[in-house]
Amino acid sequence: MPVSGRKRAEELRREIRKHDFQYYVLDQPLITDREYDRLYSELVALETADPGLATQDSPTRRVGGEALDAFEKVPHRKPMLSLANSYSPEELAAFDERVRKFLKTESEMVYFCEPKFDGLAIELIYENGELTGALTRGDGTIGENVLSNVRTIRSLPLQLTKTPRLFEVRGEVLMFKRDFLRLNEQQQDAGIVPFANPRNAAAGSIRQLDPRIAASRPLRLFAYAPGAIEGMKFKSQEEFELALAELGLPTTGIADAEQPMEAYIEWATARMKRGEGQGRIPLARLCKGASEAIAYYHFIESVRHDLPFDIDGIVAKVNDYALQEELDFIARNPRWATAAKFKPEQAETWVKDIIVQVGRTGALTPVAVMEPVRVGGVTVTNATLHNQDEIDRKDVRIGDRVLVQRAGDVIPEIVHVALDKRPADARPFRIPDQCPVCRSPAMKAEGEVVLRCTNPVCPAILKESLKHFVARRAMNVERLGDRLIETLVDEGLVKSFSDLYRLTKDDLLTLDRQGEKSVANLLESIEASRKTTLPRFIFALGIRFVGEQTAKSLAKAFGTIETLIEVEEEALLAVEDIGPKVAASLLSAFSNKALRHEIKALRKLGVEFEKPKKRDGGSSKLVGKRFVITGTLPIGRDEVKDLIEANGGQVLSGVSKKTDFLLAGDDAGSKLQKAAGFGVSIIDWDGLQDLLR
Numbered sequence: 001m002p003v004s005g006r007k008r009a010e011e012l013r014r015e016i017r018k019h020d021f022q023y024y025v026l027d028q029p030l031i032t033d034r035e036y037d038r039l040y041s042e043l044v045a046l047e048t049a050d051p052g053l054a055t056q057d058s059p060t061r062r063v064g065g066e067a068l069d070a071f072e073k074v075p076h077r078k079p080m081l082s083l084a085n086s087y088s089p090e091e092l093a094a095f096d097e098r099v100r101k102f103l104k105t106e107s108e109m110v111y112f113c114e115p116k117f118d119g120l121a122i123e124l125i126y127e128n129g130e131l132t133g134a135l136t137r138g139d140g141t142i143g144e145n146v147l148s149n150v151r152t153i154r155s156l157p158l159q160l161t162k163t164p165r166l167f168e169v170r171g172e173v174l175m176f177k178r179d180f181l182r183l184n185e186q187q188q189d190a191g192i193v194p195f196a197n198p199r200n201a202a203a204g205s206i207r208q209l210d211p212r213i214a215a216s217r218p219l220r221l222f223a224y225a226p227g228a229i230e231g232m233k234f235k236s237q238e239e240f241e242l243a244l245a246e247l248g249l250p251t252t253g254i255a256d257a258e259q260p261m262e263a264y265i266e267w268a269t270a271r272m273k274r275g276e277g278q279g280r281i282p283l284a285r286l287c288k289g290a291s292e293a294i295a296y297y298h299f300i301e302s303v304r305h306d307l308p309f310d311i312d313g314i315v316a317k318v319n320d321y322a323l324q325e326e327l328d329f330i331a332r333n334p335r336w337a338t339a340a341k342f343k344p345e346q347a348e349t350w351v352k353d354i355i356v357q358v359g360r361t362g363a364l365t366p367v368a369v370m371e372p373v374r375v376g377g378v379t380v381t382n383a384t385l386h387n388q389d390e391i392d393r394k395d396v397r398i399g400d401r402v403l404v405q406r407a408g409d410v411i412p413e414i415v416h417v418a419l420d421k422r423p424a425d426a427r428p429f430r431i432p433d434q435c436p437v438c439r440s441p442a443m444k445a446e447g448e449v450v451l452r453c454t455n456p457v458c459p460a461i462l463k464e465s466l467k468h469f470v471a472r473r474a475m476n477v478e479r480l481g482d483r484l485i486e487t488l489v490d491e492g493l494v495k496s497f498s499d500l501y502r503l504t505k506d507d508l509l510t511l512d513r514q515g516e517k518s519v520a521n522l523l524e525s526i527e528a529s530r531k532t533t534l535p536r537f538i539f540a541l542g543i544r545f546v547g548e549q550t551a552k553s554l555a556k557a558f559g560t561i562e563t564l565i566e567v568e569e570e571a572l573l574a575v576e577d578i579g580p581k582v583a584a585s586l587l588s589a590f591s592n593k594a595l596r597h598e599i600k601a602l603r604k605l606g607v608e609f610e611k612p613k614k615r616d617g618g619s620s621k622l623v624g625k626r627f628v629i630t631g632t633l634p635i636g637r638d639e640v641k642d643l644i645e646a647n648g649g650q651v652l653s654g655v656s657k658k659t660d661f662l663l664a665g666d667d668a669g670s671k672l673q674k675a676a677g678f679g680v681s682i683i684d685w686d687g688l689q690d691l692l693r
């Protein structure tokens with residue numbers, strides 16, 4: 001029986017919502033990006049063909065309408081207040097004492113503790129289950145309705161799984177650190193001043209009047225507090241947060257309070273250090289008394305940098321809502337909650353020099369070289385200054401005393417100059433309009449703030465391009481490190497990508513520190529890299545705006561590199577996720593004679609493309625690994641089992657602590673929860689291919 005368009009559209013919407021939840025909330029994708037895109041495109045096609053099929057809450061309607069002139073001002077039903085801040089764990093003991101004194105009780109209080117997210121507070125308003133408003137805090141009484149932007153946050157349901165009359169929930173909009181770094185790279189590539197930190201990036205995105213901008217930013221939200229609610233009742237913060245997850249709203253998950261505090265901390269720390277981030281490790285926990293709350297504070301502080309997002313402390317809330325009511329508010333702060341912040345990770349140091357680095361795209365980036373200083377457990381010596389505008393805005397001079405911090409906990413940056421400590425001989429700095437390496441003129445493209453070296457064969461650009469070319473996700477030349485690349489270029493042995501494949505044993509033996517053995521290994525790994533895939537090769541070329549995903553789309557659309565370098569704009573624009581900017585960059589790259597020549601030379605030197613491997617003849621890549629399979633996979637169960645066993649792995653039927661991987665296909669069932677509970681790694685079909693590669 002053919003499925004009606006309406007039915008199929010509904011099915012697709014349900015599927016896409018499920019996968020959004022798996023990906024953004026649970027951090028456990030069940031399908032590949034490509035499979036997701038396929039579902040999404042099918043829905044877009046159905047809804048475009050028959051607009052009557054589209055619903056308000058369709059995943060395709062996250063960006064609705066045009067840019068606004070201004071945000072509407074809307075009063076909060078319940079005032080949106082903030083917490084008193086303290087900066088030390090001892091303050092938690094003082095807070096506990098205040099609470100018990102006020103309640104006139106000797107007995108131990110139970111606190112609901114969770115991380116204090118470093119983002120932007122937002123109130124979501126769901127009416128009869130439908131997201132109808134999203135307000136900023138504003139002055140606490142009146143906020144601005146930023147719904148058009150908040151709707152674009154893919155981890156947020158537009159429709160709850162239940163339909164209470166009114167459900168207001170407060171949470172924090174933020175950006176994951178890795179998403180922030182990628183966004184900043186793109187900003188920089190596009191010649192736009194990057195954001196100082198994830199919080200600014202998130203807040204800046206929410207304040208945009210054009211929802212398409214917010215839609216292009218990787219925003220997330222964690223929910224943590226109730227606003228006005230009608231049609232549902234909660235006895236405690238724990239009950240409220242459990243309900244959030246049930247309603248489909250993202251939280252950090254609640255740890256099992258039956259597990260003793262110490263065991264929880266040990267368990268969670270180990271997992272966190274192994275890089276199994278949020279989504280799999282519950283971060284909120286009930287704490288008994290001040291002592292557990294303090295232990296929780298130290299625990300969260302110790303794993304702070306392993307979390308995928310920025311936090312700046314913990315929040316402790318009296319768990320029982322009846323007690324919260326009794327405790328009430330004092331001035332504008334609740335008496336039932338407190339925020340214990342972590343010490344800010346900033347430090348003062350001296351700027352010894354400002355140097356200019358040349359990147360792969362020729363961009364000249366000024367970098368402050370500082371007296372080494374410890375910030376957040378890491379010794380910092382360099383801080384990027386981004387561009388001249390940034391240097392001028394912060395008025396950083398050589399010799400200045402500056403305050404540094406690690407933005408998004410990763411890249412060090414200068415917060416401000418301590419002007420009162422500026423030495424008389426501090427020297428202002430101007431980026432030269434000449435490449436510091438090859439002395440060619442440097443220029444700004446129209447509308448850009450970044451200066452770029454104009455010499456296509458600049459050795460600095462060549463070095464950076466080569467580093468990208470050989471990178472693991474590109475041509476994957478395992479033995480060729482950054483140092484060696486610099487030497488090869490400096491010695492004139494490599495002047496282009498293709499020169500790598502012309503290197504001989506005799507060439508390499510002339511270099512310092514290169515013996516017979518290391519030369520043989522290097523040549524072997526260069527040799528091995530000749531066999532690659534088309535997406536990797538396209539990515540390796542390092543064309544501006546062409547990341548891995550775009551490279552994959554191009555490979556899929558055009559099939560061969562020879563076709564790709566001849567395509568016209570129209571054909572490029574017809575490819576999904578290729579816009580005018582990327583198309584222009586590709587056309588300009590492929591009209592460059594030198595690059596065309598390089599591509600042909602590489603092919604002549606034996607660079608060839610295989611189809612990404614589907615089946616492996618047999619290896620020992622999975623030896624000692626125990627797998628459990630669930631859901632529907634692209635090939636039959638038995639074939640999957642054969643494949644795993646042919647590579648040395650073992651396939652078992654039930655999930656246990658001893659399982660290494662749960663291989664989850666479509667419509668995976670209860671095994672998923674079970675595996676997550678045991679901390680078992682969950683992989684999809686592509687994940688298995690990665691293991692076999």
Ligand code: IVH
Binds near residue numbers: 083114115
């Ligand atoms: S509960 C009455 N929980 O920090 C306020 N707030 O000043 C109850 N924040 O306004 C707030 N993470 O913007 C709460 N897990 C969390 C939080 C959190 C971040 C923010 C929020 C709040 C401010 C405290």
